[in-house]
Amino acid sequence: MKKNICLIVAYDGTDFHGFQRQTNASSIQWHLEQGLSQIFSSPITVYGAARTDAGVHARGQVVNFYGEGTIPVEKIPYAMKGYLPLQIAVLSAREMPEHFSVRHDNVGKHYRYTVVNSRIHDPFRLRYAWFIRNALDLDAMRQGAEILLGTHDFSAFEGKNTTPMNPVKTMYAVLVEKEGAIVHIDVLGDGFLYHMVRNIAGGLVDLGLHRLTPVRFREILESRDRNQLGATAPAQGLCLEEVFYDERRLHQCLDDLRAGHWLAR
Amino acid sequence: MKKNICLIVAYDGTDFHGFQRQTNASSIQWHLEQGLSQIFSSPITVYGAARTDAGVHARGQVVNFYGEGTIPVEKIPYAMKGYLPLQIAVLSAREMPEHFSVRHDNVGKHYRYTVVNSRIHDPFRLRYAWFIRNALDLDAMRQGAEILLGTHDFSAFEGKNTTPMNPVKTMYAVLVEKEGAIVHIDVLGDGFLYHMVRNIAGGLVDLGLHRLTPVRFREILESRDRNQLGATAPAQGLCLEEVFYDERRLHQCLDDLRAGHWLAR
Structure with a gap:
């Protein structure tokens, strides 16, 4: 059973081509997906609450994804340290209800x-x-x-x-x-x-x-x-x-x- | 008559090989000397209060040099903006007595x-x-x-x-x-x-x-x-x-x- 997992992410956007995945350009979304796909041993798609532009920073970006794995949710921030550039940090992780969307449910x-x-x-x-x-x-x-x-x-x-x-x-x-x-x-x-x-x-x-x-x-x-x-x-x-x-x-x-x-x- | 001019300098040291001039390496001293030599149209030697290492930062480094020119001393910080990398900023400039030394006179x-x-x-x-x-x-x-x-x-x-x-x-x-x-x-x-x-x-x-x-x-x-x-x-x-x-x-x-x-x- 896949869990709907929500992460709070901080990044110094200077060296990235924005949040959104792009062809031939390093994005926050791509780095998160690469790391999570390793941790969950299967391809992961990440959804972001906001599509920050190239060079824009975040102290509290929120993303969610669906993943099935043995890793306890609260350990994800530490596990991700091994896969992310130092300019990106996962601050916290939390399981959310199945249909929760970071994009549509924010107020x-x-x-x-x-x-x-x-x-x-x-x-x-x-x-x-x-x-x-x-x-x-x-x-x-x-x-x-x-x-x-x-x-x-x-x-x-x-x-x-x-x-x-x-x-x-x-x-x-x-x-x-x-x-x-x-x-x-x-x-x-x-x-x-x-x-x-x-x-x-x-x-x-x-x-x-x-x-x-x-x-x-x-x-x-x-x-x-x-x-x-x-x-x-x-x-x-x-x-x-x-x-x-x-x-x-x-x-x-x-x-x-x-x-x-x-x-x- | 040469003036003894004292500058307060801030820098993000990340991209420099320390304060002190070195062969084939970008130093704070070298950048200051290049800029001042342009402004005073003659070679300037800069003396620093502290020799910060490669990668070390400063919000209040103090340097002095002897220069003769038409530029009003208080305009030097603005003039230097045209010659320095953005990681270095001259915050202020002041004329000091002839024998004042940033290195020996600090307490x-x-x-x-x-x-x-x-x-x-x-x-x-x-x-x-x-x-x-x-x-x-x-x-x-x-x-x-x-x-x-x-x-x-x-x-x-x-x-x-x-x-x-x-x-x-x-x-x-x-x-x-x-x-x-x-x-x-x-x-x-x-x-x-x-x-x-x-x-x-x-x-x-x-x-x-x-x-x-x-x-x-x-x-x-x-x-x-x-x-x-x-x-x-x-x-x-x-x-x-x-x-x-x-x-x-x-x-x-x-x-x-x-x-x-x-x-x-």
């Missing part, structure tokens, strides 16, 4: 986009942040964040040339916080279009640099036209922090974020 | 060694920490730290095959602090032998794993014999945090460290 996701706002860059954050040299106006960014809150058609924030999906999403929180030179943009919503968080980050940075006014930002959102918005923020600043399967945990995270209980990582 | 240095103590490693700290899988006994490590405090002949903690130097050094603080899976070993002293902090970290980890008792650790220190101690901790966990040229700043840092005012970075 929201938390992404964090990190900007370093300083005239001199920080060599230790090269792989994990977008460097913006000119001073960002945090108030302007927060006005933009406020505009995005709630339920909207986010077509203007969708990546180009993508498979169409329902563009109506609800943002439960869009927060801009600063500690020293580091600006975190935390976005928590029920779902995200392709490139959506990076387009939000790009738009908020344009607001912070006064390349865009809040009035214009609202017009762009309402236009539902992707060509109105500026450039997509670079991949290395983005991290999938958590995927929620439980309203209580989602609300706890919202409370923590709103109370400023976040650490510059 | 102490602060190094931090970072350990991640967890059965599953953290992909985001690969470049900046030593992973220890088995649980560390922090009390045992702190007993060892206590033994190192004060003035001792640290020959037992010196790297092998090095140029002889005075092995008597004073440690003002050796602190072991834990936050989550991260264990920081902060060492602040008036001077350090080659490999000394990495040997201290290696010794304290051996204490934390009960491979060594505090009694034996004290015997090793007193033996002044390098062959008594276990392995040197790996380079990537070490960071030169600050070099002090002023007793007041040194005591402020000691107070901050003792009060636990440090953040897991």
